[in-house]
Amino acid sequence: MIYLDHAATAYPRHPGVSEAMLKALEVAGSVGRGGHQGAQSASAIVASCREKLGHLMGASDANRISLFPSSTLALSTLIADLAQRSDSQAEIWMGKLEHNAVWRPAVRAFGDDRVRFLPTDEDGVIDVSQLKSLDMSRAAGVVVQHASNVTGVLQPVEEVGAWCLQLGIPMIVDGAQAAGLVPFSVERCPGLKAYTMAGHKHLGGPPGIGPCYLAHDYEPEPLWIGGNGIDSEHPSVPASGPGRFESGTPNLPGIAGLDAALNFFEDHPVSERFQKAVKIRQAWRDMIQEIPGVVIPGESGTAPRTPVIAIHVPGHSADQLSAELDVRIGVRCRSGLQCAPLAHQHLGTLEAGGTLRIAPGEETDGETRELVCATLAKLIL
Numbered sequence: 001m002i003y004l005d006h007a008a009t010a011y012p013r014h015p016g017v018s019e020a021m022l023k024a025l026e027v028a029g030s031v032g033r034g035g036h037q038g039a040q041s042a043s044a045i046v047a048s049c050r051e052k053l054g055h056l057m058g059a060s061d062a063n064r065i066s067l068f069p070s071s072t073l074a075l076s077t078l079i080a081d082l083a084q085r086s087d088s089q090a091e092i093w094m095g096k097l098e099h100n101a102v103w104r105p106a107v108r109a110f111g112d113d114r115v116r117f118l119p120t121d122e123d124g125v126i127d128v129s130q131l132k133s134l135d136m137s138r139a140a141g142v143v144v145q146h147a148s149n150v151t152g153v154l155q156p157v158e159e160v161g162a163w164c165l166q167l168g169i170p171m172i173v174d175g176a177q178a179a180g181l182v183p184f185s186v187e188r189c190p191g192l193k194a195y196t197m198a199g200h201k202h203l204g205g206p207p208g209i210g211p212c213y214l215a216h217d218y219e220p221e222p223l224w225i226g227g228n229g230i231d232s233e234h235p236s237v238p239a240s241g242p243g244r245f246e247s248g249t250p251n252l253p254g255i256a257g258l259d260a261a262l263n264f265f266e267d268h269p270v271s272e273r274f275q276k277a278v279k280i281r282q283a284w285r286d287m288i289q290e291i292p293g294v295v296i297p298g299e300s301g302t303a304p305r306t307p308v309i310a311i312h313v314p315g316h317s318a319d320q321l322s323a324e325l326d327v328r329i330g331v332r333c334r335s336g337l338q339c340a341p342l343a344h345q346h347l348g349t350l351e352a353g354g355t356l357r358i359a360p361g362e363e364t365d366g367e368t369r370e371l372v373c374a375t376l377a378k379l380i381l
Contacts, residue, residue, distance in 0.1 A: 002368055004333040006201070007149050007177060007308045007359035014204030016260035021206060024256035031250045032229025032243075042252055049259035050242070053211050056265055057195070058185030064214050066245040067255060071176045071210040072101040073223070074196040077245070078172050078212075079143065081220035083109035086140035091116050093136070094143045095155060097124040097343040102143050102174055110140070118160075123298045124148065124346050128159045141170045141193075146178035150343040150357065151298035152281065152308030154182065161191030170218065172196070179203055179211075181306055183271045186213045193218040202273075205258030208251045222247070273362075280360055281307040284369055288358070291377045297347040297355065310347070310355040313380050318356040324379050331372060333358055 003011050024045060029038020031046050046067070054062035068074040079102070082092060092106050093116045106115050116139075119130040126144065142164050147154050157173050164171040170193040178184065179195075180202035186195050192215060199209035214220070225237045226247040238244050288294055288309060295312040313321065322335035337344050337354040344350040360369070 001330045001332060002364070002372060004331055004358050004360050004364070004372070006361045007152075007306075007338075007357060008334055009200045009207065010202065010204050010361075012363075013206065013257070014261035014264040016263060017205060017257040020260035021253040021257040024253040027252060030229075031252065042250075045252060045256050045259055046250060049255050049262065052259065052262040052265075053197075056262060056270070057179065057197075057213060058187050059213055060187060061216070063241050064216065066212050066214065066242045067250065068196075068210040068212050068245065069208060069251065071174070071196045071198040071212075074194075074210050074212040075101045075143075075172070075174060076105045077223040078194050078196070078220055079105040079141075080109050080223055082141040082170070082172075084221055089138055090114065090140040091138045092140055092143065093118055093134075095124065095126055095145055096120045096346045097148045097150060097153070097340065098143070098145050099149055099174060099176070100339045100341070101176070102145065103342055106143065118142070118144075120346070121301060123151070123153055123301045123303060124343065125153055125301060125303045126155050126160055128156055128163070131160070131163045136167055136169060139167070139169050141172060143172045143174065145174045145176075146184070146195075147175075147182060147306045147308075148298075148340075148343060149177050149308065150338050150340050150347070150355070151310050152177075152305035152359075153298060153301075154178070154304045154306070157184075157192075158189050161189050163191070165191035170194075176201060177306060177308070180265070180270065181273055181277060183274055186215075194220070199254070199258040199261075203258065203261055204264055205261035206254050208254035209258045211258075212245070219244070224248070276362060277307045278304065280362070280364070281305055281309065283366070284358060284360055285309055287369055287373045288376075291373060291380070293380050294376075297349055307360050309358045310349070311358060311376075312349050312352060312355050314352075316380055318352070318354055321356050321376070321379055325372070325375060328379075329371060329375050331375075 031042045050062040119127045171191045172194045176198035179197035195213040197211040199205040200207040318335040325331035334357040
């Protein structure tokens with residue numbers, strides 16, 4: 001098997017994940033549910049995971065990180081809150097490459113006619129020079145994807161955040177494709193109110209955990225509430241902290257798995273991972289571009305990118321190419337719209353049904369790259 005789908009989920013997981021999850025299943029207790037040894041053991045696992053995430057993402061207070069069931073649910077919570085605290089004429093602004101995890105909640109909360117798009121270049125990178133010309137008088141918030149899940153391109157989130165801070169507009173960053181791979185400090189990014197993450201992607205953990213950093217002055221309304229083992233005598237959840245967003249029994253095996261996965265970063269700094277990722281992407285891009293008939297959308301500029309490459313072959317179905325690569329040499333890669341129709345609309349690949357997405361990891365070597373590219377070349381002759 002040749003795994004080229006790291007933009008979807010990590011494989012293999014970081015060392016120790018499976019073992020930690022199995023061990024967590026043997027814990028006789030639940031987080032915050034009593035003072036017995038089992039409950040204390042469960043709570044210690046969650047606290048450890050939160051501390052490691054805070055250290056990794058530059059959050060001085062680990063309790064500003066809540067563990068949602070997914071990045072998608074965190075984004076739905078944040079976008080619904082933006083709408084709830086705004087009037088009926090408020091608008092939400094976003095990039096043109098956004099994932100459905102942003103676009104769909106935005107349309108539901110604000111209506112399609114009040115979703116606005118920031119100016120970008122041909123690749124979908126936000127054009128910071130044009131931001132000052134926008135009428136933001138009705139803006140409830142700005143939501144930006146840190147790294148594209150279609151092309152890997154990075155957005156200038158610090159510059160956008162500085163602009164939002166100047167205007168007093170909250171900025172939310174979807175970091176699902178960046179956390180654990182792209183160097184970033186949540187507390188050094190101006191204007192940032194929330195940063196969502198996916199535990200199962202570059203953080204190397206299992207599915208089912210979506211960490212979310214919230215700035216100290218930002219307390220969005222929870223999307224769901226209930227029992228959380230904290231202040232149980234009150235009819236409302238806490239006004240601040242993880243207990244505000246973690247109602248219900250926590251996914252202890254998933255959290256334990258992510259806690260174990262985060263140990264990987266002790267010997268593999270994010271900055272070093274990103275440097276390697278840039279080189280990996282460049283090697284794949286250079287070889288893919290040599291294949292006659294292949295187009296790589298969104299590659300006209302020089303913005304930094306994660307190792308995600310969109311491939312469009314006019315006259316060929318991306319789904320069929322993906323299936324053939326799997327059958328012939330065992331390639332696992334994603335075809336279609338990648339849950340990001342806005343990105344494909346901007347790149348001009350929407351009507352074609354999307355692209356073939358190559359998302360290699362650190363384990364893919366040059367021999368593997370040559371085999372995949374040679375096989376793809378044969379398929380499109």
